[in-house]
Amino acid sequence: MATAPPPPPARVLVVEDDPTINQALTDRLHSEGFDVVRASDGPGAVTVFAEERPDLVVLDLMLPGVDGLEVCRRIQAERPVPVLMLTARDDESDIVVGLGVGGDDYLTKPFRMREVIARVRALLRRVERAAELASDSAGDPIEHSGLLLDERTRCCTVDEHAVHLTPTEFDLLALLARRPGTVLRRERIVADLWGWDDGLGRGSLDTHVKSLRAKVGHGRIRTVHGVGYALEDGDGR
Numbered sequence: 001m002a003t004a005p006p007p008p009p010a011r012v013l014v015v016e017d018d019p020t021i022n023q024a025l026t027d028r029l030h031s032e033g034f035d036v037v038r039a040s041d042g043p044g045a046v047t048v049f050a051e052e053r054p055d056l057v058v059l060d061l062m063l064p065g066v067d068g069l070e071v072c073r074r075i076q077a078e079r080p081v082p083v084l085m086l087t088a089r090d091d092e093s094d095i096v097v098g099l100g101v102g103g104d105d106y107l108t109k110p111f112r113m114r115e116v117i118a119r120v121r122a123l124l125r126r127v128e129r130a131a132e133l134a135s136d137s138a139g140d141p142i143e144h145s146g147l148l149l150d151e152r153t154r155c156c157t158v159d160e161h162a163v164h165l166t167p168t169e170f171d172l173l174a175l176l177a178r179r180p181g182t183v184l185r186r187e188r189i190v191a192d193l194w195g196w197d198d199g200l201g202r203g204s205l206d207t208h209v210k211s212l213r214a215k216v217g218h219g220r221i222r223t224v225h226g227v228g229y230a231l232e233d234g235d236g237r
Helices: 019-031 042-052 068-078 092-100 113-134 167-177 186-194 202-216
Strands: 011-015 035-039 056-060 083-087 105-108 142-144 147-150 155-158 161-163 221-224 228-231
Touching: 011 019, 011 042, 019 035, 019 056, 019 113, 035 042, 042 056, 042 068, 056 068, 056 113, 068 083, 068 092, 083 092, 083 113, 092 105, 092 202, 105 113, 105 202, 113 167, 113 186, 142 167, 147 167, 155 202, 167 186, 167 202, 167 228, 186 202, 186 228, 202 221
Parallel strands: 011 035, 011 056, 056 083, 083 105
Antiparallel strands: 142 147, 147 155, 155 161, 221 228
C-alpha cells in the first residue's frame, strides 16, 4: 500500500529591511526545514503575503514605505495568520500596540536565532492545535465569572461581548481559566506557551499579560509578584 506523501513544509514570510538580518533569518529558517519567502519593505510585504499565502509572518516593525504595524493590520484584515514581530525598541507601550493590531508574539533586537525558531514553532503548533480542536466535537467551553472560552472555535466572550484574541493571548487565557484562582508560576506558563524550560520568554509573557488585561479587564488576571499569575473574578474580588 502506498504511503501518503509528507505534508509540505510550513511557509514563512520574512519581512526585514536590513539585508544582513533578512538573509540570516532566511538561511536559518531554510536550514530548519521551512519554505521561506521574503520582503524588505512594507508595500512589498503586503504584496508577497497576498501572492504567496504564508503560514506565518516574521515581521520587522521599522520598515520603509509602510511600517510594520500597518502591515500587520492589512494582512490580518485579508487573512488571519500568526505574526512574530521583531522590534529594535523595547518600549512596552509600543509592543502592546503591536500585539493589539494582530501580532502574536515579539522579540527585541538583538535576538538569538534559536529564539526565533522556538517562537515560530510554538506559533505553528498553536495553529495545528486549534485546527484539531475545531474538528473535535468533544470538550465543553470554559466559563468563569462572565468569561467564556470555546477552544474548538477559538472564540472568547466577556460578559457576552466578543473579544478578539491573538493565538498566544487565547492560549494564555485558557491556561489560566482551566484552574481559576490557582497561581501558575511564570516558568510553567512560559514552558506551556513556548516549550521552553530555561527561563526565556518571561519578558514576553509579562507583555502578553498586559495586552490581555486591556482586552478582558484588568481585574481578571492577578499578579503574584515573584511567582506568577492567576485568573480571578472580573471585578477584582
